[in-house]
Amino acid sequence: MKDIKRVILKLSGEALAEKEKGGYNDTLIVEIAKQVKEIVEKGIDVGVVIGGGNYWRGRSNDNIDRPKADQIGMLATIMNCIYVSELFRSEGIQTDIYTPFMCGSMTELFSKDKANASFAAGKVVFFAGGTGHPYFSTDTGIVLRAIEMDADAILLAKSIDGIYDSDPAVNPAAKKYDEISIQEVVEKQLGVIDMTASVMCMENKMPLMVFGLDEKNSIVNAMTGKFQGTVVTVE
Numbered sequence: 001m002k003d004i005k006r007v008i009l010k011l012s013g014e015a016l017a018e019k020e021k022g023g024y025n026d027t028l029i030v031e032i033a034k035q036v037k038e039i040v041e042k043g044i045d046v047g048v049v050i051g052g053g054n055y056w057r058g059r060s061n062d063n064i065d066r067p068k069a070d071q072i073g074m075l076a077t078i079m080n081c082i083y084v085s086e087l088f089r090s091e092g093i094q095t096d097i098y099t100p101f102m103c104g105s106m107t108e109l110f111s112k113d114k115a116n117a118s119f120a121a122g123k124v125v126f127f128a129g130g131t132g133h134p135y136f137s138t139d140t141g142i143v144l145r146a147i148e149m150d151a152d153a154i155l156l157a158k159s160i161d162g163i164y165d166s167d168p169a170v171n172p173a174a175k176k177y178d179e180i181s182i183q184e185v186v187e188k189q190l191g192v193i194d195m196t197a198s199v200m201c202m203e204n205k206m207p208l209m210v211f212g213l214d215e216k217n218s219i220v221n222a223m224t225g226k227f228q229g230t231v232v233t234v235e
Helices: 026-040 066-090 112-120 138-148 182-187 195-204 218-223
Strands: 006-011 045-050 095-099 124-127 153-158 179-181 208-212 230-233
Touching (some): 006 026, 006 138, 026 066, 026 218, 045 066, 045 112, 066 095, 066 124, 138 153, 153 218, 179 182, 182 195
Parallel strands (some): 006 045, 006 153, 153 208, 179 230
Antiparallel strands (some): 208 230
């Protein structure tokens, strides 16, 4: 992979919650903040997208209209970004939060120029609220922002340490890929990101780095040649 100057980091909302308690795992979030700060101090721009699964899994509720369920999910991602950005600030990191729709004074309305100005000021930029439209997942939102902001790669911090040919929780003999093409991901339906997001990565040549959030220094390792996850290539 070419020299990386800008990345978009995707964090799972569910992974940031206290297991079996809800709320937030502040210890984990502060550890993430410290790693991100180390990366930013190396001159790499870092954008962050956070899922909303710790608050809302709207697709599992058939009693609510899908657009309304997706809107609730968008608001969940905004709450997560506000909370996490404040913990980042407690670690001395300057942050800005951008959303695709107005949220009063809580966030800034997204534009590429404003987000680039935030990056130029050395800030970590949070992209909240997904695409602003229903029927698009957070996966699609992160790929869209990565493409718009000319990122060099997407970092997917997940609950497992990479991409496997089958579910390792079910199949102990599952094979982990060190590297795999986005075409193979689509053809084998490995479910790393949803199909719409996968096709966008393929068409716009946006590589992915998939790794375990629980691995010590996993985010820093992805940027310093000690990567132990799976690289998704797009060439």
